[in-house]
Amino acid sequence: MxxxxxxxxxxxxxxxxxxxxxxxxxxxxxxxxxxxxxxxxPSSRGLAAHLGVSRITVTLAxxxxxxxxxxxxxxxxxxxxxxxxxxxxxxxxxxxxxxxxDWEALCGGRFSRMERVERPEDWRSYPYPFIYGxxxxxxxxxxxxxxxxLQALGRREFETLTADRYERDDPLLIEYLLRNILxxxxxxxxxxxxxxxxxxxxxxxxxxxxxxxxxxxxxxENPGYPGFRAMCAQAGARVTPVAVDEGGLSVDSLPxxxxxxxxxxxxxxxxxxxxxxxxxxxLLRAAEERNFLVVEDDYEFEMSFLKPVSPSIxxxxxxxxxxxxxxxxxxxxxxxxxxxxxxxEPFIREARALRAQVLRHxxxxxQRTTAHFLSLGHYDALVNRMxxxxxxxxxxxxxxxxxxxxxxxxxxxFGGSSFWMEAAPHMDTEEMALRLRAEGVxxxxxxxxxxxxxxxxxxxxxxxxxxxxxxxxxxxxLVARAMRGM
Amino acid sequence: MxxxxxxxxxxxxxxxxxxxxxxxxxxxxxxxxxxxxxxxxPSSRGLAAHLGVSRITVTLAxxxxxxxxxxxxxxxxxxxxxxxxxxxxxxxxxxxxxxxxDWEALCGGRFSRMERVERPEDWRSYPYPFIYGxxxxxxxxxxxxxxxxLQALGRREFETLTADRYERDDPLLIEYLLRNILxxxxxxxxxxxxxxxxxxxxxxxxxxxxxxxxxxxxxxENPGYPGFRAMCAQAGARVTPVAVDEGGLSVDSLPxxxxxxxxxxxxxxxxxxxxxxxxxxxLLRAAEERNFLVVEDDYEFEMSFLKPVSPSIxxxxxxxxxxxxxxxxxxxxxxxxxxxxxxxEPFIREARALRAQVLRHxxxxxQRTTAHFLSLGHYDALVNRMxxxxxxxxxxxxxxxxxxxxxxxxxxxFGGSSFWMEAAPHMDTEEMALRLRAEGVxxxxxxxxxxxxxxxxxxxxxxxxxxxxxxxxxxxxLVARAMRGM
Numbered sequence: 001m002x003x004x005x006x007x008x009x010x011x012x013x014x015x016x017x018x019x020x021x022x023x024x025x026x027x028x029x030x031x032x033x034x035x036x037x038x039x040x041x042p043s044s045r046g047l048a049a050h051l052g053v054s055r056i057t058v059t060l061a062x063x064x065x066x067x068x069x070x071x072x073x074x075x076x077x078x079x080x081x082x083x084x085x086x087x088x089x090x091x092x093x094x095x096x097x098x099x100x101x102d103w104e105a106l107c108g109g110r111f112s113r114m115e116r117v118e119r120p121e122d123w124r125s126y127p128y129p130f131i132y133g134x135x136x137x138x139x140x141x142x143x144x145x146x147x148x149x150l151q152a153l154g155r156r157e158f159e160t161l162t163a164d165r166y167e168r169d170d171p172l173l174i175e176y177l178l179r180n181i182l183x184x185x186x187x188x189x190x191x192x193x194x195x196x197x198x199x200x201x202x203x204x205x206x207x208x209x210x211x212x213x214x215x216x217x218x219x220x221e222n223p224g225y226p227g228f229r230a231m232c233a234q235a236g237a238r239v240t241p242v243a244v245d246e247g248g249l250s251v252d253s254l255p256x257x258x259x260x261x262x263x264x265x266x267x268x269x270x271x272x273x274x275x276x277x278x279x280x281x282x283l284l285r286a287a288e289e290r291n292f293l294v295v296e297d298d299y300e301f302e303m304s305f306l307k308p309v310s311p312s313i314x315x316x317x318x319x320x321x322x323x324x325x326x327x328x329x330x331x332x333x334x335x336x337x338x339x340x341x342x343x344x345e346p347f348i349r350e351a352r353a354l355r356a357q358v359l360r361h362x363x364x365x366x367q368r369t370t371a372h373f374l375s376l377g378h379y380d381a382l383v384n385r386m387x388x389x390x391x392x393x394x395x396x397x398x399x400x401x402x403x404x405x406x407x408x409x410x411x412x413x414f415g416g417s418s419f420w421m422e423a424a425p426h427m428d429t430e431e432m433a434l435r436l437r438a439e440g441v442x443x444x445x446x447x448x449x450x451x452x453x454x455x456x457x458x459x460x461x462x463x464x465x466x467x468x469x470x471x472x473x474x475x476x477x478l479v480a481r482a483m484r485g486m
Numbered sequence: 487m488x489x490x491x492x493x494x495x496x497x498x499x500x501x502x503x504x505x506x507x508x509x510x511x512x513x514x515x516x517x518x519x520x521x522x523x524x525x526x527x528p529s530s531r532g533l534a535a536h537l538g539v540s541r542i543t544v545t546l547a548x549x550x551x552x553x554x555x556x557x558x559x560x561x562x563x564x565x566x567x568x569x570x571x572x573x574x575x576x577x578x579x580x581x582x583x584x585x586x587x588d589w590e591a592l593c594g595g596r597f598s599r600m601e602r603v604e605r606p607e608d609w610r611s612y613p614y615p616f617i618y619g620x621x622x623x624x625x626x627x628x629x630x631x632x633x634x635x636l637q638a639l640g641r642r643e644f645e646t647l648t649a650d651r652y653e654r655d656d657p658l659l660i661e662y663l664l665r666n667i668l669x670x671x672x673x674x675x676x677x678x679x680x681x682x683x684x685x686x687x688x689x690x691x692x693x694x695x696x697x698x699x700x701x702x703x704x705x706x707e708n709p710g711y712p713g714f715r716a717m718c719a720q721a722g723a724r725v726t727p728v729a730v731d732e733g734g735l736s737v738d739s740l741p742x743x744x745x746x747x748x749x750x751x752x753x754x755x756x757x758x759x760x761x762x763x764x765x766x767x768x769l770l771r772a773a774e775e776r777n778f779l780v781v782e783d784d785y786e787f788e789m790s791f792l793k794p795v796s797p798s799i800x801x802x803x804x805x806x807x808x809x810x811x812x813x814x815x816x817x818x819x820x821x822x823x824x825x826x827x828x829x830x831e832p833f834i835r836e837a838r839a840l841r842a843q844v845l846r847h848x849x850x851x852x853q854r855t856t857a858h859f860l861s862l863g864h865y866d867a868l869v870n871r872m873x874x875x876x877x878x879x880x881x882x883x884x885x886x887x888x889x890x891x892x893x894x895x896x897x898x899x900f901g902g903s904s905f906w907m908e909a910a911p912h913m914d915t916e917e918m919a920l921r922l923r924a925e926g927v928x929x930x931x932x933x934x935x936x937x938x939x940x941x942x943x944x945x946x947x948x949x950x951x952x953x954x955x956x957x958x959x960x961x962x963x964l965v966a967r968a969m970r971g972m
Contacts, residue, residue: 001666004666004668004669004670004866005794006670006671006794006795007666007669007670009672009797009801029669033665034664034665034669036676049794050794053941098804098806099805099806099807099830100774100777100805100806100807101777101779101805101806101807101830103806103830103831103832103833104832106697106832106833107696107832107833107835107836108832109836110696110836110841111696111836111839111843112835112836112838112839113839114839114843116842118856121651121653121654124645124756133646134648134649134650135644135649135652137641137648139646140644140648140932142641142644145639146636146639149635149639149851150632150636153631153632153635155628155740157629158621158623158626159610160821161819161821162620162621162623162626162820162821162822163620163621163818163820163821164619164620164815164819164821165821167607168607178520179519179520180487180490180493182494182661183492183493183515183520184490184493185492186495188520198684198844198845198846199845199846201843201845201846202844202845202846203845205843205844205845210593210596210597211592211593222759227843230843231843232929234840234843255891259777284575288586291586291587293587308491308492308535308536311495315495318584319585319586319587320584320586320587320589321586321587329650333645333647333648333650334645334648334650334653334846335648335649335650335847335849335850336648336849336851337845337846337847337848337849343586344587344589345589346589346590346592346593347589347592347593349593349598350593350595350597350598352598353598353599353600354596354597356602357597357600357691357713357716357717357720358684358688358691358844358845359684359685359687359688359691359823359844359845360684360685360687360688360820360823361821361823362823363822363823363849363852364820364821365635365821365822365852366849366851366852372543380490389889411924412894
């Protein structure tokens with residue numbers, strides 16, 4: 001690699017002659033691993049001009065660096081970093097700047113304190129990954145995704161690819177959402193009522209910021225998705241956890257004076273409960289009577305392979321009180337970071353403006369690739385393949401679970417991709433997860449799903465979206481053994 | 487297209503027999519443009535099962551719909567939406583739900599009220615687009631971008647492509663940033679001190695939220711990038727505009743009790759002033775003495791083609807008080823939405839956690855594509871090509887501008903991609919922009935860059951990053967004529 005001349009700055013002030021400081025500067029760069037064996041140095045003329053020193057000074061410094069075997073001279077072709085230089089570990093820690101600012105105190109865990117479901121970086125290397133929400137290479141349609149990406153990269157789509165637009169999203173993607181995806185949820189919407197987001201996470205975050213004010217009052221499910229708490233907290237709202245039962249969020253337990261209710265009605269996270277239509281209409285009635293709004297996180301609705309998916313809350317929303325969020329994270333892959341938000345036009349307008357402030361817009365290249373993937377039918381084919389595979393895996397899970405007498409706390413009647421499990425009350429599933437990890441089994445301890453102060457430690461989640469069906473019996477057997485061992 | 491059975495829901499309650507309601511449901515879908523000529527209907531068996539009604543009811547409804555020419559029967563292959571159905575305008579407006587919520591009042595312009603630089607969707611169709619910050623198809627290396635994208639889409643990179651990871655960014659991209667990009671700015675950083683963001687916009691937004699508290703005090707440049715005001719406002723901070731001169735932000739005019747100073751030192755936006763090194767060190771001294779932090783928006787530093795770029799403020803930061811933001815929007819393309827944030831480890835940790843809350847992470851597919859584009863040297867080649875072209879265009883601009891005696895208010899001594907122009911005090915450049923647009927000329931009125939209450943209406947920006955050099959003389963001539971006409 002040719003080292004750009006801009007990589008060099010004389011240390012401010014600093015002792016010694018110019019020539020010594022140049023030597024030091026180069027040597028430090030090499031020792032810090034920034035410049036590597038065989039990298040080409042700038043010409044002495046180029047560096048001299050850049051540093052505003054005489055060329056002879058640089059030449060002398062280079063000569064000394066050659067003598068010290070930091071550099072090698074190759075006649076006319078110039079100076080190169082020597083093959084002989086000690087190879088440093090990647091990025092040998094740069095000495096910390098002595099800062100007069102107490103950054104720890106300044107930033108102190110404001111955001112990083114939030115809990116989230118953890119998994120090891122290298123989870124794919126574990127034989128029994130009961131891990132939730134990741135793409136399965138055995139099911140994903142890599143070939144066609146690649147072709148759609150290629151199509152989106154065509155010259156004719158240069159504008160879509162490169163343009164910086166926040167006023168509107170990719171018209172192809174919007175059209176497909178309106179014509180094909182939303183109708184499956186019983187939703188009819190106009191383009192001005194839909195926003196493309198960076199996944200459901202981003203959709204829900206935007207909704208929370210637009211709908212909640214400091215001092216506002218939000219309700220979240222308990223146990224529930226930890227992200228909701230963080231979003232509401234950032235909006236400065238008070239958060240009340242409401243218990244879920246086999247029908248999901250309990251409408252009867254809603255507190256007084258609530259502004260916004262967040263719910264995962266299709267597949268309650270993490271219990272997989274599906275809210276019955278009767279309760280959905282009850283929720284909407286309550287919203288009307290007590291004047292609150294509902295944010296529906298409709299993630300994973302596609303994974304209904306046991307019964308036809310029930311209509312979304314939004315589709316029953318005659319009072320116009322529901323904001324609907326969806327995502328391609330489960331049905332395509334999570335790293336895509338694409339989802340959507342459906343709501344009244346004034347709401348979408350604000351969400352779009354906030355989105356522009358925060359990140360401008362989801363990349364056009366991915367919006368267009370996804371639009372092609374959807375409209376060519378690859379999405380439907382993929383979803384069907386996933387549903388078939390998940391149905392098989394779920395069956396294997398059920399058999400193994402009952403064979404070992406493990407207790408299922410929630411499994412949902414429609415499908416999904418995980419079981420919510422309950423261990424004996426005295427068992428700490430975080431402890432259990434650590435032991436199992438040593439045996440190549442990854443489970444998700446349930447504590448993080450509970451609202452602070454209401455933690456239960458003996459629940460855990462077993463997902464089957466990333467584990468081969470053949471591994472399931474043995475994996476569950478290992479879980480059962482670990483539980484007996486506690 | 488095959489219409490998925492999930493697209494059908496019987497309208498809740500609703501009068502009439504089941505059969506009538508099915509007919510109504512289908513007809514409405516067709517008239518709303520959701521189902522189109524030649525779309526295939528679900529089989530009567532499939533729809534009956536989905537709706538939980540008898541198959542005969544569906545068959546009778548279908549027969550009636552055929553009679554009414556909504557559907558056509560094609561023997562064994564089933565029912566299709568008739569070619570005869572009236573083709574509706576795309577998405578005939580869905581009747582607005584009568585909502586009991588006053589959404590306008592609820593969301594009321596909280597975010598959408600923010601000013602931003604507007605440009606017409608179809609700006610590329612204008613012959614004289616003096617438009618800022620968009621990619622130029624004549625310069626962009628489409629071919630190699632496509633190849634790098636292909637490489638990033640390879641099966642071997644499945645994990646990078648699909649994984650949902652917020653703990654760390656693409657190691658290849660981080661390595662290239664640390665080894666090659668940041669050193670050009672005189673910055674040595676460790677991986678834990680860098681965060682990949684959705685462009686500089688997202689980097690600066692994250693910085694504002696992490697560094698500012700409600701009631702905090704931020705300083706922005708005036709005129710300056712309108713986005714800063716919005717970000718600080720969202721963090722609940724007080725914002726003081728400070729005037730810029732030919733050296734950029736005036737350090738002497740900094741108010742008392744400031745917490746964070748936002749500056750575009752390399753190319754002040756919109757005046758293009760470059761802050762001299764002396765003033766950068768003065769700013770850092772002031773930060774030390776008066777205990778404030780500096781957020782450096784180092785966008786467009788690559789476009790220094792007149793003089794070697796001066797060291798970033800971060801590179802002079804011995805007190806550890808500077809947060810540095812950069813972007814690939816100007817050097818690759820804005821729709822890519824990739825940038826970076828460099829700062830102390832505790833700061834980056836919080837920014838990463840907030841990023842995870844808001845959007846989880848920038849898509850791996852684009853991070854990896856960019857990493858390839860950088861490490862294969864295409865980025866450097868592109869930047870050099872852009873610098874050469876911009877230098878030519880700038881020369882043409884200077885000639886035309888002086889030929890017509892237009893007044894340059896700011897042009898920067900290092901390069902960049904625009905001129906900051908001053909019209910006669912009585913001229914309203916928004917008015918002028920409208921007139922010019924009718925003649926195919928797009929300019930950017932300057933008002934939005936000024937802090938509310940300090941607006942000047944007779945400035946405007948002329949960018950040359952998207953206009954062919956040959957169009958410049960005529961374009962400037964038209965601008966001059968419009969000014970004479972006012």
